[in-house]
Amino acid sequence: MNGSLSRILSQVYRGVNMMRRNTFRLTDVFVWPILYLFTLTFFVTYLGSNQSYLYMIILGMMGWRAMYFINLEMVTAFTEEYWSKSLGYLFASPISRMELAIGSAISGLLKAIIVLIIYLVLTYAIYGFTVPNWGIFLVGVAFLLLAGFTMGLFMLGVGYFMKQEAFNISFIIPDMLALLSGVYFSIEVVYPKWLLPVIRLLPTTQAFELLKSSVGLGNPDYTLLIVTAVGWLAVAYAFNGYMYNKAKKEGKLARLG
Amino acid sequence: MDDAISVRNGSKTYRSGKETVIALDDISLSVKKGEIFGLLGPNGAGKTSLISILVGILNPDSGSAVIFGKDCVEETQAVQSSLNLVSGFSGAIGSLSVEEALTYYAMLYNVKDSKKVIARLLKQMNLYESRNWTAEDLSSGMRQRYFICRGLLNDPKLLVLDEPTVGLDVESAIDVRKIIRDLRAKGHTILLTTHNMFEAEELCDRIAFINHGKILAIGTPEELKGKIISQRTIEIHCSMEKCVAEQLKGMKGVKAQIKSPQIVHVTVDSYTKTKDIMRALASCNGEIYSVNEMEPTFEEIYLKFMNNKGGKK
Numbered sequence: 316m317n318g319s320l321s322r323i324l325s326q327v328y329r330g331v332n333m334m335r336r337n338t339f340r341l342t343d344v345f346v347w348p349i350l351y352l353f354t355l356t357f358f359v360t361y362l363g364s365n366q367s368y369l370y371m372i373i374l375g376m377m378g379w380r381a382m383y384f385i386n387l388e389m390v391t392a393f394t395e396e397y398w399s400k401s402l403g404y405l406f407a408s409p410i411s412r413m414e415l416a417i418g419s420a421i422s423g424l425l426k427a428i429i430v431l432i433i434y435l436v437l438t439y440a441i442y443g444f445t446v447p448n449w450g451i452f453l454v455g456v457a458f459l460l461l462a463g464f465t466m467g468l469f470m471l472g473v474g475y476f477m478k479q480e481a482f483n484i485s486f487i488i489p490d491m492l493a494l495l496s497g498v499y500f501s502i503e504v505v506y507p508k509w510l511l512p513v514i515r516l517l518p519t520t521q522a523f524e525l526l527k528s529s530v531g532l533g534n535p536d537y538t539l540l541i542v543t544a545v546g547w548l549a550v551a552y553a554f555n556g557y558m559y560n561k562a563k564k565e566g567k568l569a570r571l572g
Numbered sequence: 573m574d575d576a577i578s579v580r581n582g583s584k585t586y587r588s589g590k591e592t593v594i595a596l597d598d599i600s601l602s603v604k605k606g607e608i609f610g611l612l613g614p615n616g617a618g619k620t621s622l623i624s625i626l627v628g629i630l631n632p633d634s635g636s637a638v639i640f641g642k643d644c645v646e647e648t649q650a651v652q653s654s655l656n657l658v659s660g661f662s663g664a665i666g667s668l669s670v671e672e673a674l675t676y677y678a679m680l681y682n683v684k685d686s687k688k689v690i691a692r693l694l695k696q697m698n699l700y701e702s703r704n705w706t707a708e709d710l711s712s713g714m715r716q717r718y719f720i721c722r723g724l725l726n727d728p729k730l731l732v733l734d735e736p737t738v739g740l741d742v743e744s745a746i747d748v749r750k751i752i753r754d755l756r757a758k759g760h761t762i763l764l765t766t767h768n769m770f771e772a773e774e775l776c777d778r779i780a781f782i783n784h785g786k787i788l789a790i791g792t793p794e795e796l797k798g799k800i801i802s803q804r805t806i807e808i809h810c811s812m813e814k815c816v817a818e819q820l821k822g823m824k825g826v827k828a829q830i831k832s833p834q835i836v837h838v839t840v841d842s843y844t845k846t847k848d849i850m851r852a853l854a855s856c857n858g859e860i861y862s863v864n865e866m867e868p869t870f871e872e873i874y875l876k877f878m879n880n881k882g883g884k885k
Contacts, residue, residue, distance in 0.1 A: 318653075318682040325679030329668070332676070336667045336706075400663025404722075407627040408680040409652040564631045566586050566595075569624035 322410045326392060326418025331425065333395070343387075348430045349437065352376050355499070356442065370447065370530040373438050375498035378459045378526050380434070381427045382519065383489045385463030388423025389416055390470045390485040397478055402571040412559045416471060420464050427460065448529040455529075458522035461544050465518055466492070468551035472558035476567055496520040501532070515539060518547040575638075576730055576761035577603035577626065582635035584621050584785075595621035596632070597785035603778075605729075608752065608762040610776035612769070612874060618785040619765045623732055626763070628652050640729055653681065655730040658723035660716070660738035664707030670694070670718055671703040674725065681726035693721040697751070713744030720751055731755060733764045737771060749775060773870040781877045788877050793870060800876045805866040806849065808836045812858030819852035834861070 316324075334340045355376065359369050392415070396402040405415070438444035446452045466488055474481035496519040497505065506514060514520055521540035527533025562568040584596040596618045603609040611619050624630035625637050628648040637644040639651045665673055671690060678686035694700040697717040702710065710718060716736065723731055733752065737745040752775055756762060766772050772779055773793045781788040781796070789796055808816060813836045820828035825841040826848065838849055853860060868876075 316682065321679050321682040325676055328679060329665075329676045332672050333665075333667050336669075395665065398663075399665045400661070401665060403629065404657055404659070404662055405680075406629045407652060407657050408677070409649045409682075410680050411649065563629060566584075566621070566624070566630055569620070569630040 318409065319411075319414060322408075322414045323418040323421065325410070326415060327422045327425070330388060330392060330419060330422025334426070344426050344429055345433070348376075348380055349433065352434060352437070356438070360442075367530045367532055369442060370444060371527050371532050372499055373434065373442070373444055374452070374455075374526045374529065375523065377431055377434050378456060378523055379489070379493050379498055380430050381456050382459040382463035382466070382492075384427040384430065385420050385423040385460055386466040386470065386485060386489055388426060389419045389464070389467030390474065390482055392419035392422070393471055393474050394479055394482040397474075397571060403569065406568055406571065412471070412555065416464070416468055416555070420467060423463065423467075424460065427463075431456070446529075451525055451529040455522050455526035458525070458540060458544050459519060461548060462492075462518040462522060463489075465544075465548045465551040468548075468555040472551075472555040475558050475562035475571070478571065492517060492519045496523045498523050503534075516543055518543045574604050575602045576605045576607075576640060577601070577609075577763065578636075578638045579622070579626075580636050580638075582622070582625065582632045582637055584618075584625070584630070584632050594785045596625075598635070599782075599785065599787055600635075601780055601787060601790060603761060603763060605761050606756065606759050607777040608756050608764055608775050610772040610779040611763060611765045611782060612767075612772055612779055613782035614878065617783045619782060620734075621785075622782070623734060623763070623765065626651075627655065627657055627732060653726065654728060655732060656681075656723040656726055656728035657732045657734070658719045658736050659733075660735035662719055664710075664715065664718065666706055666708045669704045669706055670699060670710070673707060674718075674721060677722050678725050683725050686725075689725060690721075693724055697721050712739055713741060713747070716740055716744065716748055717751075720748070724755075728760065730761045730763065733762060733766075735766055736764070737766070737768060745771075769869070769871040769874050781874065783878055796877070797868070797870075797873050800873050800880070801868060803839050803841050806838045806840065807831075807862075807864045807866050808838060808849075808853065809834055809861040809863075810836070810853070810856075810858055811861075812856040815856035815858065816852060819855055820849065823848060823852075837866075 334344065355372050356369060359372050393402070396405050470481050470485045470488070473484060495514050496502070496517055502511060502514055502520065515536070521535050521543060524533040524535040525540060528535050579599055579601050582596050582599045586593045586595055599618070599622065611622065613619055621630060625632050626639060626644055628644050628651055631645055640654055642650045642654070644651050668676065674690045675686060678690060683689055691700065694703050697720060699714060699717055699721065702714060707715060707718065736752070737748050740748065749771060752762060752764070764772070764776060776793065778790060778792055779796060780790045789799055791799065810816060811834060813830050813834055816836050817828040817830050820826050820838060827839040829837050831837050840849070
């Protein structure tokens, strides 16, 4: 096997086995997402909203989970190594910063796929939900996965300096982005006009608009979707590299444990 | 080229608030292939900075560090593939079993036939029966052996051992030292840091004393002793101490002092005086119980170096 591929897969192996052996991480995949799903969908059905709103909530939850798991797994892999005082050893091994990021993101992708399958099965069984347009759905989810990876790169960059604090921030950022991106509502209706141009430049807004458009409730801008996704990814990559090199130069990497 | 490690004019400073801390101050050293090289110095002497540069997680401000011909900054991944690290302060991922964790680490180094390699190492370190335990379940001695297993996964040409016996009981420390000697016998180059002077003297082919970022001296343990000791002390246990002291009095380069009844300490400035001392002993009538050369311990040598040449800034 190619050395780089082996190092990437090492992170997948680690992530999968950590989940298998850790109750908290199992609940993160098999319990919490289901509780959140039903908390929102029960509320919407209680309000007697039409089916489009219910479907928007379900699609929004799916997209948000996809983004969340990629970002969280990237930061968790880093933080767990820090907590177990193995981070210094990890960085002294031949794994590169991008192999670490890609490997842990793939591990997060596996978890995201598990949760999406659970969501699809449960919502079909309870609400008769089926994906309205698989093409739009897959493209929307793919862009949100990319947004999760972008966020993960930012958080790892912060982590080289802030250590476990990056872990705390990594819980806040996806929720902030979800709020600003209007996952469960229309951004035009809720936010003031002056804020909309900023919100539209977030890497997640257009992807959620795309998902919502499949039930007639979103208005995606495809050019902005691509430009923001690629643009933010490039910025995150450069930021991560800059912070890594700075940490290596200033001795922060050597003091990570 | 016989050097496993070659550091030339390596310097590193850190910023600590408004202060600049010199971690390495124009350091140069080389470690030969297949030797155990000790890096000794107090905490904050610069050992960790030097090791961090060698393992590719810290860039020097100036100078170069080369391992087996590869530059630690420019060819980091190639350097990292050729070495491994065992630290007494390292942690282990608690949730994974010993075997799973080693499989994970083997993937980091792209180890071929990793299953076989792991089984062999676990057997070699007497951990095979505990392979399904998590690292949290291991005793400190077993954990250290597990770290050594991890350090040997890629059959490294250079093994960096950072206080490998810290916190271990006597039996486990003896085991670890035996493993280190075996590794040298198999041709591994070993860079060892330790605060245990007995261990350093026993294991190391050569030693560098380091303090305040400077190398104070490099040599074999015997050479280092020779550099700091200009005199030898011989303890004579006999029944005619006064006579012996009197006979040696006035002899050039020799000082005799009665330390206690029946004990004379004789300080000489060279090995050539031994015959004179024996002659003096023979000329006195009485019993000679023992004659011993009082060698300073390596700890005393270390302290002398630190205090004389770099202990005070």
